[in-house]
Amino acid sequence: FRGVQPAAFSIRDEVRIVEGRRYARGVREVIVGRKAAQQFAGLAVGSRIAFRDSDWTVVGTFESGGDVHESEIWADAEVAMSAFRRAGFQSVTAALADPSQAGLAALRDSIGRDRRLSINVLREPEYYAKQASILSKLIGVLGYSVATFMAIGATFGALNCMYSAIASRQTEIATLRAIGFGGAPVVVSVMIEALVLALVGGAVGGALAYIYCDGASLSTLNFNTFSQVAFDFRVTRGLLVQGLVWALLIGAAGGLLPAIRAARLPVTVALRTA
DSSP, X not given: OXXXXXXXXXXXXXXXXXXXXXXXXXXXXXXXXXXXXXXXXXXSTTOEEEETTEEEEEEEEEXXXXXXXXXXXXXXXXXXXXXXXXXXXXXXXXOOSSOSHHHHHXXXXXXXXXXXXXXXXXXXXXXXXXHTHHHHHHXXXXXXXXXXXXXXXXXXXXXXXXXXXXXXXXXXXXXXXXXXXXHHHHHHHHHHHXXXXXXXXXXXXXXXXXXXHTTOEEEEEETTTTEEEEEEOOOOHHHHHHHHHHHHHHHHHHHHHHHHHHHHSOHHHHHHHO
16 A cells, blocks of 8 residues: 555556546545456455445555566545554655766765654665565575475476386497497487487477466565565576576486496397397
8 A cells, every 4th residue: 555646646657547546535445456456356446345444445556667666555644644643754765857877876975964764765676686685585485495495306207217218228229339339429419318308308398378367467575564465477588598598407417327338338239138
């Protein structure tokens, strides 16, 4: 829930009303971000929602280019401070006439000289990065832990697959060795097969992730402000390339030992067991 002043719509020129209208000043009316309206029940235009001892009417839904503000509820700042018994602002967003580093430094110096003010001046990306630091670390630890276990499992799966492939073609490999092919071509052929299979698997996995996950809306808790934040998953080209690289690495790890075993298998033993 965010109380804003009329200047917010000038600073946030990406904000546009997609349903209903803006709230009226001095009235307990709110506009709701698109993601918040999708994630939580009771936020449709015309609904009434209760905060503490006050009822508010939802009069509009807005979009802001898919950023974090789409998970917020906006109301008139003065009305919000009165309803929540607040004496001042928790945070203030301002657009600098000089957005350069020098302009930001000048603002910091000006505020720092006024001892009545205890304000941290941050650029917006820095502010949100600080707010999301705990959550980002948690998601990173969980994500990389799950990915590591899955990669280990996939490596063992690739090993089993390639060992089975070598065993089923033991006679053909022995025949190639018998007519003069060395161990290196055998290793290369097995590795190429493993990498091609890994590349196909990675491409299929990436396609499924893009189809089912790209643009999916989820919500989570901001541990610093204890507020719910809705966000969209984005499966970017960089992530797809990273996934394919990991798939190739797993394929290489899974194909190396079977390839070496195939190259070192004595021809007489292979033909005898065949």
